[in-house]
Amino acid sequence: MEKKRNSRLVAAEIVFEWMEDQSFPDRKLAQLKADHAFVLEVVNGVVRNQNILRWLEQQWVSAPPRLFFKAVLHVGLYQLLFMDNVEQYAAINETVNAAKDYPGGTGAAKMINAVLRRAQREKAQILEALEKQPAHIRYSHPEFLMERWTKQYGEADAVALAQWNNEPPSTILRVEQNAVDAAEFVDRLREAGIEPLMHPYSDKEIFLVLPRGVAVRKVPGYDEGWFTVQDPATSVSVDLLAPRPGEAVLDACAAPGGKTAMMAGRMKGQGTLVAMDMHDDRIAVLKENQKRLDLDWIEIVKGDARKPEKTFGDRKFDAILLDVPCTNTGVLKRRADARWRIDQERIETITKLQNEILDACAALLKEKGRIVYSTCSLEAEENEDLVARWIAKNPGFRLVKTGKAFPPDSGTDGAFAALLRRK
Known part of the structure; x- marks a missing residue:
């Protein structure tokens, strides 16, 4: 019988890969067969609380350890500081053993053991000192994001949003x-x-x-x-689009297909509903959900929303749902790693892509047709500002209505949607 692997080592390996190349932890987590719930909580907790763990590491560790041992240390610190359901003795021993089991880990294991035992002794003082730190450390978000949200929503809502993001997501x-x-x-x-x-x-x-x-x-x-x-915030865009039986409807960035399925329900199997995505793995997810939900009447196609004419030619639609790629700042509770990939350069890159997709897909509308532009972002550049600029440049369209879900108020993921109609 194969020996069961140290779950702290498994968690540290996933964190290490994320630290090294920003690879998506959820892909590795989905492949786990043993201790899935525990490793999931530890990995997401370490990723989510990076600013807190770095803050403590910088105070207590004189020489920065090799990246793998930094991951192990963070795995141990997260358990001791934030997981009340874990036996502290086991947390320390198993985490130290995870370091020992790695090549060259003897010296690092001694350092990790000392730091973890200190964290065990001084937990109350650590948490008290943490409350006096700036918001971006206290709530473990990029300083860039906390400053943006404070300007856009005010300090109280910015803090409430950060706190929301740090709570475990519901299914x-x-x-x-x-x-x-x-x-x-x-x-x-x-x-x-x-x-x-x-x-x-x-x-x-x-x-x-x-x-x-x-x-x-x-x-x-x-x-x-x-x-x-499916989170209730997904209904914001579908409610605005209001697809009806008998219409020709396109979900242009469809995977994983929750909104497609919701629209299929509104259309009651009557009309044409096309779900498009450009990646084979996402197409596979669409087809899996189509089969499970018995929605054979939906047409699934592979295509690039920046160049939809290559897929559809002269084909036109009554209604288009355009759930564009975004910075995901409305779903940081569910995507713990996404907060660390957002900066001004990424926002500028993503808004350029969003504009390209909106320009291209709007051309597929019939006369008097309607399109809903939506994101799971809370950034004005991707939402209100982008739509206002696009309408100003496209006088053949008018803005009918917008909808927004702000997580601390709605109790849902964050979302923005705008209903645009061809004149």
């Missing part, structure tokens, strides 16, 4: 009401020992919050396509 299901009655679905969940909470954002769509620790694939109705895993 939320959207009920496929064309497949199952919502009350019947709730009954089935309760029969399986799962007590869901109705999300207050529910309206046309029913959203249920799962208790923590419930595996989605084991939820009743998964194979039958009774639900999608």
Whole structure:
């Protein structure tokens, strides 16, 4: 029988890869077979709390350790400072062993052991000192972002947003009401020992919050396509677009397909609904969800939203949902690593791409057709400012309405959407 690997070592290896090349931790985490919940919490916690862990490391470690041992140290510190459900003795011993098991780790293990034992002794003083640090350290966000949000939303909302981002994300299901009655679905969940909470954002769509620790694939109705895993903020753009039965509708940046499925429900299987994406792995996800949800009438195509004419030629649509790539500042609770990839250069690069996609896809609209531009960002450059500039340059369109979800207020992910109509 193969020996079970040290879960702290597994976590440190994933953190190390992220530190080294900014690789997405979620891809490695998805491949885990053992101790998934524990490693997931540790990795996401270390990534999320980088400013706090660096702040402490800089005070206590005289010579910066090799990158792998920095990852191990952070894994240990996160457990001791933020995981009350972990036995401290085990946290220290197993983390130190993770360093010892790595080539050249003997000396580093001694340093890590000393730092972790000090953190164990001085936890109360550390947390007290942390409360006196600047907001970007205290809430572990880039200083750049905290300053932007303070200017845009005010200090209180900026802090509330950072605190929201640091809470564990909930798993939320959207009920496929064309497949199952919502009350019947709730009954089935309760029969399986799962007590869901109705999300207050529910309206046309029913959203249920799962208790923590419930595996989605084991939820009743998964194979039958009774639900999608989907945050209520995704309904902001679909509500604005309001696709109707009989229309020709395009979801231009469709994967993973939650909004596509929501639109399919509104259209009741009547008309044309096309889901497009440009990457093979994302196309595969679309097809998997299409099959599970029994939505064979949806057309899935591979194409680049910057050059949709190559895919569609002269084909036109009544309505287009354009959920463009963005900086993801509205979903930092779910994507712990994304906060560290945002700077002014990235915002400028992404807004250029967003403009290109909007220019290209707007040309696919029929006369009087409508397009919803949406992001999961909270940055004005990607949202209100971009739409205002685009409308000023495109007099053939008018801005009808906008919608926005600000996480601390809405209790959802962040989202922005603007309904534009061809004159």
